[in-house]
Amino acid sequence: RAPVSMGTGGAGGGSATGRDCRDRPPIPQGPLRPGMFTDRTAPGADVQSLWRSARSARCEAKTCQTGKISTAEAAAQSHTARDAAVQTEQSKDAVQDFQQEVQVDYIGLLSFLQRVEDAVIRELNKNWKSHAFDGFEVNWTDQDETVLCLHTLSYPEAQDQNLQVTGVSWNATGSVIACSYGRLDDGDWSTEKSYVCTWNLDRRGLNPQHPDLVVDVPSSVMCLAFHPSQPSLIAGGLFSGELVVWDTSRTEDPVIWRTGMTDDTHTDPVYQVHWLPDTRHRNHARLMSVGTDGKILVWREERDGRLALAEGFAIVAQQIPRSTRLKKVAWGQAAVGVTSLSFSPFHAGVFVVGVEGGYCLRCSTSAQGPALPRPRGSVPLRAPAELAFSPHAGPVYSVSCSPFHNLFLSCGTDGQVHLHSMLQTQPLFALQLSKKYLFCVCWSPVRPLVFAAASGEGVHLFDLGRSTQKPTVSLKQSVSDCPVYCLEFNTKHSRLLAAGDAAGTVKVWQLSSDFTEQGPREMSHLEQLANEIMD
Numbered sequence: 001r002a003p004v005s006m007g008t009g010g011a012g013g014g015s016a017t018g019r020d021c022r023d024r025p026p027i028p029q030g031p032l033r034p035g036m037f038t039d040r041t042a043p044g045a046d047v048q049s050l051w052r053s054a055r056s057a058r059c060e061a062k063t064c065q066t067g068k069i070s071t072a073e074a075a076a077q078s079h080t081a082r083d084a085a086v087q088t089e090q091s092k093d094a095v096q097d098f099q100q101e102v103q104v105d106y107i108g109l110l111s112f113l114q115r116v117e118d119a120v121i122r123e124l125n126k127n128w129k130s131h132a133f134d135g136f137e138v139n140w141t142d143q144d145e146t147v148l149c150l151h152t153l154s155y156p157e158a159q160d161q162n163l164q165v166t167g168v169s170w171n172a173t174g175s176v177i178a179c180s181y182g183r184l185d186d187g188d189w190s191t192e193k194s195y196v197c198t199w200n201l202d203r204r205g206l207n208p209q210h211p212d213l214v215v216d217v218p219s220s221v222m223c224l225a226f227h228p229s230q231p232s233l234i235a236g237g238l239f240s241g242e243l244v245v246w247d248t249s250r251t252e253d254p255v256i257w258r259t260g261m262t263d264d265t266h267t268d269p270v271y272q273v274h275w276l277p278d279t280r281h282r283n284h285a286r287l288m289s290v291g292t293d294g295k296i297l298v299w300r301e302e303r304d305g306r307l308a309l310a311e312g313f314a315i316v317a318q319q320i321p322r323s324t325r326l327k328k329v330a331w332g333q334a335a336v337g338v339t340s341l342s343f344s345p346f347h348a349g350v351f352v353v354g355v356e357g358g359y360c361l362r363c364s365t366s367a368q369g370p371a372l373p374r375p376r377g378s379v380p381l382r383a384p385a386e387l388a389f390s391p392h393a394g395p396v397y398s399v400s401c402s403p404f405h406n407l408f409l410s411c412g413t414d415g416q417v418h419l420h421s422m423l424q425t426q427p428l429f430a431l432q433l434s435k436k437y438l439f440c441v442c443w444s445p446v447r448p449l450v451f452a453a454a455s456g457e458g459v460h461l462f463d464l465g466r467s468t469q470k471p472t473v474s475l476k477q478s479v480s481d482c483p484v485y486c487l488e489f490n491t492k493h494s495r496l497l498a499a500g501d502a503a504g505t506v507k508v509w510q511l512s513s514d515f516t517e518q519g520p521r522e523m524s525h526l527e528q529l530a531n532e533i534m535d
Contacts, residue, residue, distance in 0.1 A: 286301075398440045
């Protein structure tokens, strides 16, 4: 349809739309005027754009963003300075008095010194002879009252075989810890493979589950000990009765000496090894071993890599000295298998051993009496026992001589710790520590009144200056309360204590300053304990 332009009508007219007029009914109106409806074309509308002009204004080129900034130097402080007092002003007279030379009464000072000279010298001499501060060292480090676990070390392959940590030892530098793996429960131990592992705690990037050195051993290792002065030498005692010495600096074949299986070696498991200084050769050391066959053997090194028997002793029941203060016992039936030993630091050649029969025996390397009957071997064995102490109610597992006094500790399957003087049979005190076995006891190398004990429940630290009836601190070695079989203090780093357990882990504990700092009267307290006699 063609578009229809808009128009207006007369009276009664309306606007027209784009619809065809024929579609509507006719509207009565007057005659149409010509030109009333015509076609027109409206001109287009022109709207000026403000957007373009605004944009072009913004894009106008400028020579700089801001106008030039003018600067000039000016003084920031006052040109003149003046002193001002912040306290009360001194008078001129006081200043003059201070500047004058101090007058000293030298005659009066000399008279005073002459009057007190004798008293001062007397007190100085008294202090010079006093032992109140013997062994006391000032500790300038911060005090620490907590015991922390620094490392938890393990060898996963040994744990997969359910092997237990049977011994721990620190080397001569105090930075390397070694542990032996074996078994202390039932089983055919002699044919079971075991390990000796070492960790250097000073090594950067220490991996607790990856030892620095792993030595495969064909028989269960029951004990081990680092050489006292050569950091790389470790001696171990095997379940087979053999002794082996390893050199950790040799990675391919670390075995340098061994006893082999001869008539001289132990016929039962070796439960402790101890290095002895060789008086004839300073660069050499001898090795002492004890076993449950009752033998105490001393070995010397040979050039062909063999340990040869130098001298030996045997504990024979009939040759143990009897004491009138001990209960009568059928010595012929008592088990005399040796489980542990410890040397006295105050008497050369004197040592204490613990035996399976529950007794502790004081022995001497200078004993000359032969052991009867004479066992087989290349060297005749002697009877070393000099004194028998009051027994435990079960086998003795560990003994430890004090580095500060003529005392020793013992523990065993009865759960008791006995403190003994080397000079009397009865203990100074007997402490019932646990209802479970006690496997190890060890004196602190720096505190005369402190010792540690390993039990079926964990590690117990004692400070006899605080209590002789209960431990000062008890440490949980593991969540499962597995037995702790061995422990050893670090003599170079006195705050470190290592403990090995039945789960195959070694924990290194950092002791608090309470257990490492000696008090001024600690030695006198220990002397007092040593002079007491239990009724």
